[in-house]
Every structure is written in C-alpha cells, then in structure tokens.
Amino acid sequence: xxxxxxxxxxxxxxxxxxxxxxxxxxxxxxxxxxxxxxxxxxxxxxxxxxxxxxxxxxxxxxxxxxxxxxxxxxxxxxxxxxxxxxxxxxxxxxxxxxxxxxxxxxxxxxxxxxxxxxxxxxxxxxxxxxxxxxxxxxxxxxxxxxxxxxxxxxxxxxxxxxxxxxxxxx
Amino acid sequence: xxxxxxxxxxxxxxxxxxxxxxxxxxxxxxxxxxxxxxxxxxxxxxxxxxxxxxxxxxxxxxxxxxxxxxxxxxxxxxxxxxxxxxxxxxxxxxxxxxxxxxxxxxxxxxxxxxxxxxxxxxxxxxxxxxxxxxxxxxxxxxxxxxxxxxxxxxxxxxxxxxxxxxxxxxxxxxxxxxxxxxxxxxxxxxxxxxxxxxxxxxxxxxxxxxxxxxxxxxxxxxxxxxxxxxxxxxxxxxxxxxxxxx
Numbered sequence: 001x002x003x004x005x006x007x008x009x010x011x012x013x014x015x016x017x018x019x020x021x022x023x024x025x026x027x028x029x030x031x032x033x034x035x036x037x038x039x040x041x042x043x044x045x046x047x048x049x050x051x052x053x054x055x056x057x058x059x060x061x062x063x064x065x066x067x068x069x070x071x072x073x074x075x076x077x078x079x080x081x082x083x084x085x086x087x088x089x090x091x092x093x094x095x096x097x098x099x100x101x102x103x104x105x106x107x108x109x110x111x112x113x114x115x116x117x118x119x120x121x122x123x124x125x126x127x128x129x130x131x132x133x134x135x136x137x138x139x140x141x142x143x144x145x146x147x148x149x150x151x152x153x154x155x156x157x158x159x160x161x162x163x164x165x166x167x168x169x170x
Numbered sequence: 171x172x173x174x175x176x177x178x179x180x181x182x183x184x185x186x187x188x189x190x191x192x193x194x195x196x197x198x199x200x201x202x203x204x205x206x207x208x209x210x211x212x213x214x215x216x217x218x219x220x221x222x223x224x225x226x227x228x229x230x231x232x233x234x235x236x237x238x239x240x241x242x243x244x245x246x247x248x249x250x251x252x253x254x255x256x257x258x259x260x261x262x263x264x265x266x267x268x269x270x271x272x273x274x275x276x277x278x279x280x281x282x283x284x285x286x287x288x289x290x291x292x293x294x295x296x297x298x299x300x301x302x303x304x305x306x307x308x309x310x311x312x313x314x315x316x317x318x319x320x321x322x323x324x325x326x327x328x329x330x331x332x333x334x335x336x337x338x339x340x341x342x343x344x345x346x347x348x349x350x351x352x353x354x355x356x357x358x359x360x361x362x363x364x365x366x367x368x369x370x371x372x373x374x375x376x377x378x379x380x381x382x383x384x385x386x387x388x389x390x391x392x393x394x395x396x397x398x399x400x401x402x403x404x405x406x407x408x409x410x411x412x413x414x415x416x
Binding site: 001011 | 260261262264267285286289290306310313314316317320321323324325326327328329330335339342343345346347349350353354356357
C-alpha cells in the first residue's frame with residue numbers, strides 16, 4: 001500500500017513539473033487582462049444576492065448563484081494574473097538606479113503580493129460558496145486593494161515615464 | 171550483457187555532462203548566487219571520477235556508494251532550501267508566510283518519511299534493505315519539498331529566474347524518478363534491478379541536460395513590449411462586458 005502511495009507521489013511530482021514547464025513557456029505579457037471593477041462590484045453586491053434569494057426558488061437561486069460564482073472566479077483569476085504581471089514588472093523596476101523608482105516598485109510589489117494572497121483566500125471562499133450556495137462569504141477586501149494597486153502602478157508609471165499601458169490595462 | 175553496456179555508456183555520458191556542468195558553473199561564477207548547487211554539482215562530478223577508479227574494489231565501492239548517496243541527499247536538501255531562499259527573497263511580504271508553510275510542509279513530510287520507514291521495515295532486515303528504505307523515506311521528503319516550491323510559486327504567482335527554475339526542475343525530475351525506482355526495488359526481484367539502474371541513470375543524465383540547458387539559456391527579460399496593446403485590451407474588456415450582460 002505504502003509503495004503505491006509513494007509511486008503516486010512521484011507521478012504527481014512529474015505531472016506538476018511538466019505543468020510548470022508548460023505554463024512557463026507562455027509569454028508573461030499574455031496574462032495581462034483588463035478588469036471591469038464596476039461589474040465586479042455589481043457581482044459582489046450582497047443586497048442583489050439577498051433579493052434573488054427572497055424571490056427565487058431554492059434550486060433556481062442555487063443555479064444562478066453558482067453561475068455568478070463562476071464569473072466571479074474568472075474575475076478573481078484575472079486580478080491574480082494581473083498582480084503577477086505587476087510583480088514581474090516590479091522586479092525589473094526595482095533594479096532602477098533612481099531610488100524613488102526602486103522604492104515605488106518595492107511598494108507596488110508588496111501590494112501585488114498582498115493581492116495574490118487575497119485572491120487565494122477569495123478563491124477558497126468562493127469555492128465554499130459554490131459547494132454550499134446558501135453561504136455568504138463574499139470577499140470584501142479585494143476590490144479596494146486592487147484599486148489601490150492600480151493607483152500605485154499609475155504612480156510608478158509616472159516616475160519611470162513608462163509608455164507601457166499596464167496601468168491602463170489593469 | 172547488453173544492459174551492462176548500456177549502463178556503462180550512460181554512466182560515461184553522465185560523467186561527461188557532469189564535467190560540462192562543473193565547467194559552466196565555474197565559468198559563469200554561479201557559486202556566488204548558487205553556492206550550494208555548485209557544491210552539489212562539483213561533489214557529484216568528483217564522486218563519479220572517484221568511483222570510476224574504485225570499480226574493481228567492491229567492498230570500498232559498496233560503502234563508498236552509500237556514504238556519497240547520504241552526502242548527495244543532504245546537499246540536495248540544501249539546494250532545495252537555497253532555491254526557496256532565492257525565490258522568496260525579493261518578496262518580503264511573502265517570506266514569513268512562505269517560511270511558515272515550508273516548515274509545516276517539511277514536518278508533515280518528515281512524518282510521512284517516518285511512516286515509510288516503519289511500514290517498510292517491520293522486522294529485522296539486512297543492511298542493503300535498510301539503506302533502501304531510508305533512501306525512500308528521504309526522497310519522499312525531498313520530492314514533497316520540491317512540489318511545495320512549484321506549488322507555492324504557482325499559487326503566489328512568483329516569477330522564477332531561468333537558472334533557479336532549471337535547477338529545481340532538474341533536481342525534481344531526478345529525485346521523483348529516483349523515488350519511484352527505490353520504491354519499486356523493494357518490491358521486485360533482483361533480476362529487474364538492472365532495468366531500475368538504467369532508468370535511474372537515464373533520469374540523472376536528463377537532469378544534467380536540464381541543468382545545462384537552463385544555465386546556458388539567456389534570461390528572459392520582462393519588457394514593455396510584452397504588455398499588450400490598448401486596442402487589444404479594449405477588445406478583451408468588451409468580451410468580459412458581453413459575458414456579464416448575458
């Protein structure tokens with residue numbers, strides 16, 4: 001039995017390494033996608049959800065809520081991917097000879113890291129809500145943090161006089 | 171006889187590749203950034219050369235082999251820690267949390283390793299079997315830690331440097347295959363051991379190629395040119411809006 005577990009672990013490791021190689025081959029810039037924060041806010045609206053809960057049958061509500069969660073998961077996934085792109089951009093900017101640019105890059109990276117963590121938490125909460133639609137665990141911190149990241153990236157763009165449309169993109 | 175020739179050929183190819191790796195590491199002054207991996211690679215090369223001359227002295231070869239295996243596995247753990255430190259060093263906000271998770275993962279894997287030892291060696295066993303069980307247990311921990319590194323970097327969206335990714339990938343590939351072969355050795359007959367040897371040496375040679383490839387390949391630079399154009403972004407945005415309004 002233990003041999004089977006050990007061999008399964010080795011196989012899982014090989015699959016994980018293969019996945020890592022494949023995802024690394026993707027161009028880093030391809031991960032940058034725009035986020036519509038207004039739409040994201042609407043999706044996260046608890047009052048809207050409460051209204052649906054009161055006016056729909058339980059099965060219909062579960063169906064609609066799961067559909068909303070799938071869309072929200074896509075948004076959270078995009079926010080996470082954009083935060084990763086910012087981390088990569090920040091790594092390059094941290095090497096800048098101007099101290100204020102390097103400092104701004106460090107701040108942006110710290111914020112992007114926090115957002116990645118928030119995204120992990122949000123995905124866990126959304127997965128739980130998907131399993132049990134009557135739960136309400138909508139992540140509340142993510143959206144303001146993302147707005148703050150957007151402002152920081154804009155500031156970094158001004159400091160580096162970058163023409164890259166990353167700040168607009170995210 | 172054919173298997174023996176294959177093993178000899180693969181071992182020789184491995185020694186040549188190890189020599190090339192040592193030269194690349196020294197030539198690129200890699201010991202400054204990866205001192206432990208440089209030790210690991212150079213120690214492996216030195217040991218290969220030493221065993222080439224010790225082949226006709228079986229007793230010394232036997233004990234020497236297991237001693238070098240213990241040192242190599244210890245250095246392997248050191249390399250994993252080195253990659254972990256390099257990967258998370260630029261992310262102060264993550265370092266504390268990642269360090270905590272790393273320690274917990276290591277503890278859980280140690281428990282699994284102990285479980286492997288307890289289950290695989292219920293009674294009195296001879297030295298060869300005991301060494302295999304011990305190797306299996308340590309490889310479980312090593313594979314688990316490497317899986318943690320890849321998993322954590324994916325979860326936190328961290329960017330691997332070319333060389334670090336190559337070192338982790340090569341080590342992971344070799345250790346995973348070695349774990350599977352060691353686990354199978356305890357279950358199959360001695361006749362199949364030669365086949366396991368071929369698989370193990372092939373995995374090691376492949377890892378050497380991975381290390382060389384990633385160390386020699388130029389670092390991918392993130393540039394502004396990689397960021398998509400605004401018109402493309404607007405198209406994506408529109409697509410999302412359509413998705414929401416459906």
